[in-house]
Amino acid sequence: MNMVAWLDGQPVESLPVTDRGLHYGDGLFETLAVKEGRVRRLPLHLKRLRDGCDRLGIRKPDETVLQQELQQAIAGQDRAVLKLMLTRGSGGRGYRPSEQSVVSRLLLRYPWPDYPLDWSGQGIELRVCRTRLGRNPALAGIKHLNRLEQVLARAEWSEGAQEGLMLDTEGWVIEGTMSNVFASPAEGRLVTPGLSQAGVAGVTRQYILERARGHSMEVEVRPLSLDELLGCQELFVCNSIAGVWPVRCIESRDYSVGPLTRLAATWAMEP
Amino acid sequence: MNMVAWLDGQPVESLPVTDRGLHYGDGLFETLAVKEGRVRRLPLHLKRLRDGCDRLGIRKPDETVLQQELQQAIAGQDRAVLKLMLTRGSGGRGYRPSEQSVVSRLLLRYPWPDYPLDWSGQGIELRVCRTRLGRNPALAGIKHLNRLEQVLARAEWSEGAQEGLMLDTEGWVIEGTMSNVFASPAEGRLVTPGLSQAGVAGVTRQYILERARGHSMEVEVRPLSLDELLGCQELFVCNSIAGVWPVRCIESRDYSVGPLTRLAATWAMEP
Numbered sequence: 001m002n003m004v005a006w007l008d009g010q011p012v013e014s015l016p017v018t019d020r021g022l023h024y025g026d027g028l029f030e031t032l033a034v035k036e037g038r039v040r041r042l043p044l045h046l047k048r049l050r051d052g053c054d055r056l057g058i059r060k061p062d063e064t065v066l067q068q069e070l071q072q073a074i075a076g077q078d079r080a081v082l083k084l085m086l087t088r089g090s091g092g093r094g095y096r097p098s099e100q101s102v103v104s105r106l107l108l109r110y111p112w113p114d115y116p117l118d119w120s121g122q123g124i125e126l127r128v129c130r131t132r133l134g135r136n137p138a139l140a141g142i143k144h145l146n147r148l149e150q151v152l153a154r155a156e157w158s159e160g161a162q163e164g165l166m167l168d169t170e171g172w173v174i175e176g177t178m179s180n181v182f183a184s185p186a187e188g189r190l191v192t193p194g195l196s197q198a199g200v201a202g203v204t205r206q207y208i209l210e211r212a213r214g215h216s217m218e219v220e221v222r223p224l225s226l227d228e229l230l231g232c233q234e235l236f237v238c239n240s241i242a243g244v245w246p247v248r249c250i251e252s253r254d255y256s257v258g259p260l261t262r263l264a265a266t267w268a269m270e271p
Numbered sequence: 272m273n274m275v276a277w278l279d280g281q282p283v284e285s286l287p288v289t290d291r292g293l294h295y296g297d298g299l300f301e302t303l304a305v306k307e308g309r310v311r312r313l314p315l316h317l318k319r320l321r322d323g324c325d326r327l328g329i330r331k332p333d334e335t336v337l338q339q340e341l342q343q344a345i346a347g348q349d350r351a352v353l354k355l356m357l358t359r360g361s362g363g364r365g366y367r368p369s370e371q372s373v374v375s376r377l378l379l380r381y382p383w384p385d386y387p388l389d390w391s392g393q394g395i396e397l398r399v400c401r402t403r404l405g406r407n408p409a410l411a412g413i414k415h416l417n418r419l420e421q422v423l424a425r426a427e428w429s430e431g432a433q434e435g436l437m438l439d440t441e442g443w444v445i446e447g448t449m450s451n452v453f454a455s456p457a458e459g460r461l462v463t464p465g466l467s468q469a470g471v472a473g474v475t476r477q478y479i480l481e482r483a484r485g486h487s488m489e490v491e492v493r494p495l496s497l498d499e500l501l502g503c504q505e506l507f508v509c510n511s512i513a514g515v516w517p518v519r520c521i522e523s524r525d526y527s528v529g530p531l532t533r534l535a536a537t538w539a540m541e542p
Binding site: 003005007012013014015016017018019020021022023024025026029056057081083085087088092093094095096097106108110113131132133134135136137138139144145146147148149150151152153154155158169177178 | 274276278283284285286287288289290291292293294295296297300327328352354356358359363364365366367368377379381384402403404405406407408409410415416417418419420421422423424425426429440448449
């Protein structure tokens, strides 16, 4: 697997059994792309991490230290994936967070995954997952460690589709299991689901939204039904590692890779 | 803290950083009371654990091995709390469970908590938490490791109430942060919230339900509003460690400790 890990800057292979990340999923994570020896879109990742700390009431880590640890982890690496996890640290029995708890910074470096090129060129197959996302504004948007819904959704299939589309328990389209989703209902228009009730507000989603708005494109962030999504002209998913993957089919419906998807893909590749 | 831990039967202080319990909360747990050197209601705990494994698609552990490990952990102990965690084991990057994954059995032994006697005698103060429980049938009922909602709820207060009452996002009463809740709307009648959408189906709740039915009591498991709960004659919460705690007040409303609560408390104490 060739994974390397650091806990609070020190090389490790394990972490204390008392860690609240393990006991309750009491923490946050970021998945960072390292390309040409550089962490991509670090300010956006750090901003989401700060937002997550605020939402969960977790003390924010010293970002100077964090950046030093990221640099240490990517020294000599051209391409890699970093997974940064922040947990509320070790605790005793019981849900109540201790005021003395010291946040743990766990950093894992993985080899860059070589996704087949045609996934970004010709597009991927998307399937609609049976597993739904619960709705809870208290946890929506942030990238916390309670990810059983994604695990159950991703366990639904092993062959065929490259990604699965998740709806919430009311049937609204939210995201992919590991990506955000965009659609183009008409030329020059882009829509992506609002994430106030469920889902993770991805950094690549955020970047594409900013670029599209800067491009004077009509961009809507709002509830999106499966029917409306299926009726759109272009569809794509995105995340920090994959960039943009056009959707070429959802189960039996086909889509072509259109100009807005191509444009978003170039934005996602920007440094 | 005086905690002792075993991973797959071997004494440990840490577990691999690749464990899916940490990364996704991809696992289950049971909190077991050890009294007079014996794990209480082990068959009910093992049944819930099996149900949880079925629901999450986690391979069920060998219960003979599990029981040996529990015995090893309580050797020479009169009273203790055991926390048994099952995770989907170590994995690589990504939500998809590997078919080769080997379930991890993490067992932690904690000292018995000496709750003040008047909590079970005169009752506790219950507060109504602001944090709501999301509704998702896929995760409701089982004791999985995605417990951020409970953490956020329990972080709402530090003094006063001994337990917090949680509603779901639609406003239905579900449970306490670490307990289930029962109410008596009238003499000889008992009601507890149904847990098909949210909540953990506690072993003590299950035992009380069985004893009440065996007692020919009128028992209802159904949606319960906060107004109806507040209007009940008797209220109590229960879990495997506390047994039964009568509720003597919810914020400004007072309740007396009634005969049904006393009866449930004796049931909870049964071996």
